[in-house]
Amino acid sequence: MPLRKTLKNPYRRVHDLLFDAIKYKYGKVPKSKDKQIFLRDIKQSTVVANLFGINFSSKFSTGKNSHFKAVKSTVGKYSINVAARILGVKSVKCTASYGPITSKTDITAAKLSAKRIFDVIVAREEESKKQLQRVTGKEVYVSPDIANMMSYNKRTKREMNKIGISVSFQIINQWKSEESYIDCIIKFISHILKHNPQAQISLIPNEYMSDNPYSDIHVAQDIKAHFMTNENVEVLDVEKLTSTELKENIASCEVMVASRYHSCVASLSSGVPLLVVGWHYKYDELLKLYNQEKWIISSDDCSSAQLMNMFDLFWSEREDNKKIIDYSFQKIKYDLLRVGMQMFAQ
Secondary structure (H helix, E strand, C coil), X not given: CCCCCCCXXXXXXXXXXXXXXXXXXXXXXXXXXXXHHHHHHHHHCCEEEECCCEECCCCCCCCCCCHHHHHHHHHHHCHHHHHHHHCCCEEEEEEEEECCCCCHHHHHHHHHHHXXXXXXXXXXXXXXXXHHHHHHCCCCEEXXXXXXXXXXXXXXXXXXXXXXXXECHHHHHHCCCCCCHHHHHHHHHXXXXXXXXXXXXXXXXXXXXXXCCCCHHHHHHHHHXXXXXXXXXXXXXXXXXXXXXXXXXXXXXXXXXXXXXXXXXXXXXXXXXXEEEECCHHHXXXXXXXXXXXXXXXXXXXCHHHHHHHHHHHHHCHHHHHHHHHHHHHHHHHHHHHHHHHHHCC
């Protein structure tokens, strides 16, 4: 059975890692024991895989376009894979979203990555494949996200009145609707509680970054502040949970309303019906894999009224959707295994 290992980078500066990788290639070992082990682990690997979820997206581009900036940031972001290439180890970009690739900085980054950093690139959407191939010309495979295969306790009991809401600071940055995201979710929760007083609302901050001054946790807390005296609305304490425990919490929901991609994946891959408030084509194509493509509202024009109306229909059809989701998952597993042979073959 192959050994899987998460590489912990002891290097603080990218150029130190890359210079040491070059020297290590020719037999010169760094003095630091941690650095020796790190480079040895890379060298002895069959494949070094990068798991970043979204790449070369001009939706995030800020500042002036710069060739130097693109090269520096790309080498820094994928420095372990650059070291792998230096040491003659296969470098793979695992399932991810790419684009939209429109800025010169992102075009340069994509071209450099395709030509010099990754031997194999896998997209999780057809549109991502088109975006990347358009600017790089490199062959790109398409596969469902590998997180669909994340294990969890399948005996997790579903709670009839538990509704998960995966919140996102990122969607606030991409939001274009007149009604704010937080106001929209607050009114939506009030609507649920009015029509179902037994409902248990779990606000799920899927992504926690301690160095982010306004993360998913802060979004959840801002929403919870409007329901301080209502014990039916809670913020899930994700800081204390493993990724498996987080998925099991999602699996225990009757339905999910989500704006975080991996909350969406966790929901569908555990058979929980999903309604998405999304800002990128990655959400549309994920829903399509599970034959759930009608259950999405764009951040461009989302309103609380629209969300309430769609949710009421979504709730009434949840039992039928569970069956469709479970059936669709079988093909997703097959597709992942098929493309996995391309990613990890020697």
